[in-house]
Amino acid sequence: MILSRLSVSVVAVLCSVTLLVAKELAADVNRLVGVSQIDITPDYPVRLTGYGSRREEASKVEQRLRAKALAFGSDAEGPAVLVTVDNLGVPASMRTEVLRRVATQSKLQSERFTISSSHTHCAPMLLGLAPNIFSMDIPAEHLPAIERYTRELTDKLEQVILAALANRKPARLHWGIGKVGFAANRRSFPIKPVDHDLPVLRITNPNGDVRGILTGYACHCTTLSSNFFHADWAGSAQLALEREFPGAIALTAIGCGADQNPAPRSTLELVTQHGEALAKEAKRLVNEKLTPVNGALVCRTKNIELAYSKLPTREEWQAIADGKSGGVYHAKKNLARLDRGEKLPTKLPYLVQTWSFGNELAMVFLPGEVVVDYSLRLKHEFDRTRLWVNGYSNDVPCYIPSKRVLDEGGYEGGGAMIYFDRPTKFAGDVEDRIIKAVHELMPKGFLAK
Numbered sequence: 001m002i003l004s005r006l007s008v009s010v011v012a013v014l015c016s017v018t019l020l021v022a023k024e025l026a027a028d029v030n031r032l033v034g035v036s037q038i039d040i041t042p043d044y045p046v047r048l049t050g051y052g053s054r055r056e057e058a059s060k061v062e063q064r065l066r067a068k069a070l071a072f073g074s075d076a077e078g079p080a081v082l083v084t085v086d087n088l089g090v091p092a093s094m095r096t097e098v099l100r101r102v103a104t105q106s107k108l109q110s111e112r113f114t115i116s117s118s119h120t121h122c123a124p125m126l127l128g129l130a131p132n133i134f135s136m137d138i139p140a141e142h143l144p145a146i147e148r149y150t151r152e153l154t155d156k157l158e159q160v161i162l163a164a165l166a167n168r169k170p171a172r173l174h175w176g177i178g179k180v181g182f183a184a185n186r187r188s189f190p191i192k193p194v195d196h197d198l199p200v201l202r203i204t205n206p207n208g209d210v211r212g213i214l215t216g217y218a219c220h221c222t223t224l225s226s227n228f229f230h231a232d233w234a235g236s237a238q239l240a241l242e243r244e245f246p247g248a249i250a251l252t253a254i255g256c257g258a259d260q261n262p263a264p265r266s267t268l269e270l271v272t273q274h275g276e277a278l279a280k281e282a283k284r285l286v287n288e289k290l291t292p293v294n295g296a297l298v299c300r301t302k303n304i305e306l307a308y309s310k311l312p313t314r315e316e317w318q319a320i321a322d323g324k325s326g327g328v329y330h331a332k333k334n335l336a337r338l339d340r341g342e343k344l345p346t347k348l349p350y351l352v353q354t355w356s357f358g359n360e361l362a363m364v365f366l367p368g369e370v371v372v373d374y375s376l377r378l379k380h381e382f383d384r385t386r387l388w389v390n391g392y393s394n395d396v397p398c399y400i401p402s403k404r405v406l407d408e409g410g411y412e413g414g415g416a417m418i419y420f421d422r423p424t425k426f427a428g429d430v431e432d433r434i435i436k437a438v439h440e441l442m443p444k445g446f447l448a449k
């Protein structure tokens with residue numbers, strides 16, 4: 001009796017799910033999509049980056065690191081590739097080299113190529129990214145492993161992109177926006193904005209099998225700080241989704257989470273908890289009615305420059321170098337540059353990128369550790385129901401403060417610039433320069449009504 005009642009209720013549930021799927025508008029299957037992944041966990045000891053306090057090489061693997069790629073479109077229309085990678089940040093120099101290699105073997109062009117770093121703080125250091133994080137030179141005995149990993153990651157990013165391009169086949173795209181609450185504003189100032197949106201892009205075979213799930217969330221991957229390899233909550237979320245959807249590859253892009261930390265944090269139990277929370281909400285969306293994405297993909301980039309505020313004079317550099325602040329190493333480096341007759345940069349090159357799928361979905365990709373004010377402002381000026389904003393994209397040159405955060409000061413407002421080897425904080429117009437470039441790139445149909 002109990003069994004048969006159960007069967008009836010199971011059948012009823014199945015019917016309602018079928019009805020739900022039937023009601024959803026089906027996306028066109030004429031789009032080609034490829035999905036791939038590659039293991040990027042080193043099998044040798046290497047220094048991690050993200051925290052200045054860890055000074056020994058890591059060798060323990062607590063969770064494997066991965067890079068993943070999504071390839072959209074045929075060669076005739078020009079393929080587009082989105083890569084996610086478990087690292088603090090892939091520098092622009094590595095993106096350029098990967099693109100150069102892939103472009104010799106495919107029709108991939110810069111506008112249609114984006115790399116999103118997860119910003120996990122438990123992955124190897126790369127050459128060219130936050131070189132001053134330890135406030136000292138890397139010891140000579142630690143350099144070969146960092147150089148080796150930088151070379152190997154470049155090779156593996158090339159491989160994972162080529163694999164996604166080779167894997168392209170007819171697919172349907174759908175997307176929607178959910179909510180997850182574990183990101184908390186970490187700054188000790190009274191205004192504490194957050195962005196808890198969880199955009200989800202679902203890639204299915206024409207028969208409905210889930211092949212890929214791309215999620216985005218505005219939060220630091222800093223649940224953990226131990227000296228082992230781990231992809232933090234982004235990795236745990238991907239593993240949970242891949243468990244729920246066997247055969248699918250899950251990817252995580254990071255939003256404007258520069259001033260957001262996971263809360264609470266610091267244990268392996270908590271990193272699993274955050275990953276499972278994200279995966280639970282993403283699973284709910286994947287199984288629900290989502291918006292079809294049928295429009296042609298238009299990709300645009302604009303190279304702009306972000307001006308620094310007035311640079312210190314030689315005397316001011318000398319005073320910092322003679323002092324006891326955390327800026328001594330940075331000041332000495334810059335004094336040495338001046339002694340060699342070098343000019344210190346007065347601006348930072350910055351690549352703003354937008355991808356729009358018809359009038360259904362627009363994505364913004366911004367380099368660096370972008371504070372949450374940017375996504376909140378863009379979601380106010382553009383239609384937030386059709387917008388997906390990513391930070392940590394294509395380069396991670398430093399923190400990117402808003403005008404408010406710049407004026408408030410603190411770590412994200414300018415204090416962290418020394419760790420990225422930037423000469424000083426940004427000038428007051430940094431936010432307006434970036435927002436203006438997004439407006440220039442974005443199709444006008446996405447403006448807020």
Ligand SMILES: [Zn+2]
Nearest residue numbers: 119220258369
């Ligand atoms: Zn950070």
